[in-house]
Amino acid sequence: MPLTALVVYAAPSVPIDWSPLRISLETSVVATVVTFVAGMATAVWRQRRTGFVSALVDGICLLPLVLPPTVVGFFLLLLFGRNGPLGKLLMRFGATVVFSWPATVIAAAVVAFPLMYLSARAALEQVDSRFFEAARTLGASEWRVFHAVALPLAWPGVLAGTILSFARALGEFGATLMLAGDIPGRTATIPIAIYFAVESDDIQHALTWSAADVAISLALLGGLYYWTHARGRGRWDRR
Amino acid sequence: MPLEVQIEKRLPEFTLDVTFTCGDEPLSVLGPSGAGKTMLLRCIAGLERARRGRVALGSRVLFDSSKSVHLRPRDRRVGMLFQHFALFPNKTVGENVAFGLQKLPRHEQQQRVTALLERTRIIGVESRYPRQISGGEQQRAALARALAIDPEALLLDEPLSALDTHLRSQMETQLQETFAAYRRPALLVTHNIEEAYRLGERMLVLSRGRVAAFGGKDEIFRRPPSLEVARLTGCKNFSRARMISIGMVEAVDWGCQLRVAHELAAAVTHLGIRAHEIDFVEMNSGAPQENVFPCRLVRSSETPFRVTLYLSLRQSGGATSENSSFDLQAEVTKETFRRIRERPLPWLIQLRPGSIFLLPDESSQQS
Numbered sequence: 001m002p003l004t005a006l007v008v009y010a011a012p013s014v015p016i017d018w019s020p021l022r023i024s025l026e027t028s029v030v031a032t033v034v035t036f037v038a039g040m041a042t043a044v045w046r047q048r049r050t051g052f053v054s055a056l057v058d059g060i061c062l063l064p065l066v067l068p069p070t071v072v073g074f075f076l077l078l079l080f081g082r083n084g085p086l087g088k089l090l091m092r093f094g095a096t097v098v099f100s101w102p103a104t105v106i107a108a109a110v111v112a113f114p115l116m117y118l119s120a121r122a123a124l125e126q127v128d129s130r131f132f133e134a135a136r137t138l139g140a141s142e143w144r145v146f147h148a149v150a151l152p153l154a155w156p157g158v159l160a161g162t163i164l165s166f167a168r169a170l171g172e173f174g175a176t177l178m179l180a181g182d183i184p185g186r187t188a189t190i191p192i193a194i195y196f197a198v199e200s201d202d203i204q205h206a207l208t209w210s211a212a213d214v215a216i217s218l219a220l221l222g223g224l225y226y227w228t229h230a231r232g233r234g235r236w237d238r239r
Numbered sequence: 240m241p242l243e244v245q246i247e248k249r250l251p252e253f254t255l256d257v258t259f260t261c262g263d264e265p266l267s268v269l270g271p272s273g274a275g276k277t278m279l280l281r282c283i284a285g286l287e288r289a290r291r292g293r294v295a296l297g298s299r300v301l302f303d304s305s306k307s308v309h310l311r312p313r314d315r316r317v318g319m320l321f322q323h324f325a326l327f328p329n330k331t332v333g334e335n336v337a338f339g340l341q342k343l344p345r346h347e348q349q350q351r352v353t354a355l356l357e358r359t360r361i362i363g364v365e366s367r368y369p370r371q372i373s374g375g376e377q378q379r380a381a382l383a384r385a386l387a388i389d390p391e392a393l394l395l396d397e398p399l400s401a402l403d404t405h406l407r408s409q410m411e412t413q414l415q416e417t418f419a420a421y422r423r424p425a426l427l428v429t430h431n432i433e434e435a436y437r438l439g440e441r442m443l444v445l446s447r448g449r450v451a452a453f454g455g456k457d458e459i460f461r462r463p464p465s466l467e468v469a470r471l472t473g474c475k476n477f478s479r480a481r482m483i484s485i486g487m488v489e490a491v492d493w494g495c496q497l498r499v500a501h502e503l504a505a506a507v508t509h510l511g512i513r514a515h516e517i518d519f520v521e522m523n524s525g526a527p528q529e530n531v532f533p534c535r536l537v538r539s540s541e542t543p544f545r546v547t548l549y550l551s552l553r554q555s556g557g558a559t560s561e562n563s564s565f566d567l568q569a570e571v572t573k574e575t576f577r578r579i580r581e582r583p584l585p586w587l588i589q590l591r592p593g594s595i596f597l598l599p600d601e602s603s604q605q606s
Contacts (some may be wrong), residue, residue, distance in 0.1 A: 131327055136382065
């Protein structure tokens with residue numbers, strides 16, 4: 001009820017620019033896909049390894065979780081800027097990342113990555129490694145071991161990680177602002193739109209976007225709970 | 240095609256150092272838990288890499304440390320049955336069995352799955368999930384899955400240990416049938432003496448990573464080469480041995496002298512006799528008998544069909560006779576026990592010279 005009231009109260013009298021919603025969703029979807037692939041790949045790589053290198057990789061992977069998003073954004077700016085190593089490389093192909101839509105994706109993906117990685121790693125570690133070994137003795141390639149055995153068995157944890165990553169990408173603000181800026185219609189995501197709406201005393205817009213964010217996040221987290229708990233693991237797990 | 244194995248791998252507690260050849264017949268690998276049995280199978284399957292050695296199936300080399308050959312498990316075509324079967328829980332029995340048949344066209348996969356399930360005698364569970372079928376069915380399904388890839392060797396890791404007792408003998412028969420039809424090298428790891436004897440043609444006894452005995456199972460049970468092997472093959476009675484004269488030996492721990500049938504080699508430190516080889520004889524039964532001693536019953540323990548008698552050879556009597564230490568364990572049927580009970584005390588036992596093992600204690604010599 002309060003949510004509906006909020007939306008009704010916030011309903012603006014002037015036609016609203018819906019681009020932040022579109023940009024936010026597009027950014028989050030693409031960033032989640034990138035994070036999913038990168039997070040799963042890193043988790044699989046990490047699976048059977050111990051030692052200094054993998055511990056270091058672990059540390060680097062988790063940094064975006066603990067650093068202030070502004071610091072992450074600043075590092076990304078150094079990396080992708082005019083004089084940054086990746087920025088220079090991209091310049092050769094005539095592409096710039098900073099203050100473009102891909103920048104919102106990069107920022108969101110980097111910040112969401114630790115959640116995906118942590119969840120995927122924990123989920124894979126919980127699967128009995130004898131299933132993988134059995135698959136290998138039956139002639140399966142590593143790719144088949146992954147998609148036919150590891151992924152289905154680790155699925156609840158992987159799904160949780162994916163949804164958390166999406167939610168985190170949707171809420172990303174600091175790093176996005178640093179790397180992508182606030183270009184209406186191109187890089188202005190919902191959180192950024194809210195920030196600048198508040199700054200310019202546009203309470204109606206701020207409320208509208210806030211309500212939208214609450215609604216999407218609530219739906220996602222509710223869905224997460226439903227998928228991982230209420231619905232059960234799957235038909236193969238029932239007697 | 241024989242399976243030739245020579246493996247050296249350092250483990251936390253000891254080094255696994257095993258060399259043997261397995262022909263086209265089942266070989267049981269017997270050893271206590273932690274002897275390196277499972278590690279041996281894992282090295283052959285390629286799930287672990289040995290430090291040194293060579294594993295070959297006929298002319299096909301699976302592993303050779305000197306040539307840096309280490310085939311991946313998927314390229315070895317070695318079927319493995321895991322201890323708790325490791326059936327994929329998210330796949331039906333049919334999908335599990337078909338897992339190794341992916342390269343075949345669909346209808347051919349289906350035919351093979353049906354044939355394999357018939358061969359392992361499970362019908363009607365093809366579309367069920369592993370959790371929905373019994374332990375025996377799971378074992379059969381896992382066996383069918385391992386056989387599906389038409390493996391050139393079969394490795395079974397404690398195949399019966401996860402089953403209830405009443406299922407074991409049933410599954411044992413199943414395995415015997417499978418081996419009879421398979422006719423390729425098959426290794427069966429177990430810590431159960433009876434399983435090892437019934438399922439293998441030949442036997443390898445493993446102890447702390449070393450081959451303690453390797454050969455025909457009857458030979459190993461009849462003449463165990465060492466104290467350790469005698470113990471691992473279920474011999475219960477041991478005594479330190481001291482030679483007195485040719486053919487005569489003193490059983491130090493039992494306090495008696497025994498006539499023995501075999502030559503006493505210098506390395507012999509112990510002697511032993513199996514619990515069921517101890518005979519109860521009647522007094523005055525004519526000709527003088529060898530190795531007959533009076534004994535005293537310390538206690539007994541019954542199983543449904545047999546009785547284990549704990550005997551003392553010392554007739555100390557009096558106050559110390561309540562001493563519960565025993566020298567020998569004898570195992571007799573309940574029927575025999577009923578007959579013996581009728582006899583006057585003290586009972587007489589005979590340790591026939593041919594039944595006495597003369598054993599070197601290799602483990603103490605090495606350490």
